[in-house]
Each structure stands twice: as structure tokens, then as C-alpha cells.
Amino acid sequence: MAASYGYTTCNEGRTMASHEQMADYANRGKMYIDVNSWIDYAFMKYMHSQWNSNTYKNHYRIGGLKLTLDGSPQGRTAWRTIPYLIPPDGQIAGYKGYPAIPNDADVESIADSAFANNWQIKAHCNADASADQFFRAIQKASAKYGNKDRRNILIHGQLIRMDQLDSLKKYDVIGSFFQCTHFTGEIGMWKLLELKKPNKSVPLNPLWKKE
Numbered sequence: 001m002a003a004s005y006g007y008t009t010c011n012e013g014r015t016m017a018s019h020e021q022m023a024d025y026a027n028r029g030k031m032y033i034d035v036n037s038w039i040d041y042a043f044m045k046y047m048h049s050q051w052n053s054n055t056y057k058n059h060y061r062i063g064g065l066k067l068t069l070d071g072s073p074q075g076r077t078a079w080r081t082i083p084y085l086i087p088p089d090g091q092i093a094g095y096k097g098y099p100a101i102p103n104d105a106d107v108e109s110i111a112d113s114a115f116a117n118n119w120q121i122k123a124h125c126n127a128d129a130s131a132d133q134f135f136r137a138i139q140k141a142s143a144k145y146g147n148k149d150r151r152n153i154l155i156h157g158q159l160i161r162m163d164q165l166d167s168l169k170k171y172d173v174i175g176s177f178f179q180c181t182h183f184t185g186e187i188g189m190w191k192l193l194e195l196k197k198p199n200k201s202v203p204l205n206p207l208w209k210k211e
């Protein structure tokens with residue numbers, strides 16, 4: 001499908017056991033556009049394979065490690081520091097979403113492995129509490145291993161705070177923000193709903209700030 005739109009490179013954003021199929025597909029010479037896998041941290045063994053390389057082999061390679069730290073705003077599972085204005089069914093007022101990995105020590109150990117091996121991290125952080133957790137881990141790992149040209153990525157970032165843009169710069173992390181979802185579909189509707197509420201402290205995707 002990607003090729004039909006003219007794309008010549010595709011990202012597989014969170015690769016688990018499907019890496020085996022893609023590697024097999026590449027080995028058989030079936031890929032005709034470049035595919036870049038981001039290996040889920042639970043499948044770290046693949047990071048040690050020949051596919052983890054800066055160059056493609058038969059149009060396939062592993063680009064780095066995917067670290068998913070929370071859910072999504074539309075599912076109201078993104079992990080925030082302030083409560084959702086409208087808690088989802090079954091949740092009480094004050095609900096803030098939740099972390100994907102509750103213990104900082106676990107996130108730090110993943111970041112430590114990535115820094116030690118020079119693996120690029122793509123961290124899925126939709127809301128500000130998960131971004132804070134990512135920055136805490138990065139801070140420790142970069143103090144230990146240095147932080148030169150690592151090109152770590154914070155991806156989605158829909159409910160991060162404006163001050164976290166400074167943290168992106170401080171830790172030399174690339175911010176990659178969702179934008180099309182703001183104008184279309186369920187999430188756009190949900191955001192309009194949140195915006196109508198008189199709560200000025202609700203952080204939104206920084207890309208939205210000027211509107």
C-alpha cells in the first residue's frame with residue numbers, strides 16, 4: 001500500500017515477532033521498498049541480530065528500539081500529570097491515565113541497554129507523565145554513557161507540556177508529533193471537547209498551540 005502512494009521507505013513502528021517474517025521476506029528478495037523496523041523492547045534479542053544495521057540488506061533493516069511508555073489520548077490511556085477532564089467509563093474523577101511500564105527502574109534499565117549498545121530509541125510518549133519518565137531515564141543513561149549523536153526520538157507527544165520542548169533540546173531528543181489526527185476522526189472530536197472546557201492548564205500538542 002505504501003508503495004502505491006509513492007513511498008520508497010516504510011517504518012514498522014513497533015515490531016515484535018513479525019520481525020522474523022520480515023527478515024524471511026527480505027532474505028527471499030521479496031521486498032522492493034525499504035523497510036525499517038523499530039523493535040519492541042520485549043523482543044530485545046533481535047537487536048543483536050545482523051539486521052540491526054545502518055545499511056539495508058535486501059531492503060530491510062532494524063532501525064532501533066521502540067519503547068512504549070503509555071497509551072493514547074483518544075483511548076484516554078495516555079499517562080498525564082493532571083487528570084482528564086472527562087474520565088472514561090468506569091473511572092473516577094482525578095483519573096490521569098497510566099504508565100505502560102510502572103517502574104522507573106525498568107525503563108532505566110532499557111535505556112541503559114540502548115545507550116550501552118548505541119541503539120537509537122524511539123519512545124512512544126503521548127502525555128507528559130510518560131515524557132517525564134523518559135527524560136528521567138535518558139538523564140541517567142546520558143550521564144553514564146554520554147549523549148552524542150544518538151538521535152533518540154520522542155514520538156506522538158500529543159499531550160506533552162511546552163516546557164518539555166526544552167527538555168527535548170536539553171537531551172538532544174527529536175520530537176515527532178502527530179498532526180493529522182487533530183483535524184480528522186475521533187481524536188479531533190475528542191480534542192474539541194477538551195478545548196471547550198474552561199481549563200487553561202490542559203496541555204495540547206505543541207503544534208496546536210498557536211491556533
Ligand SMILES: [Zn+2]
Nearest residue numbers: 013124155156
Ligand atoms: Zn507509538
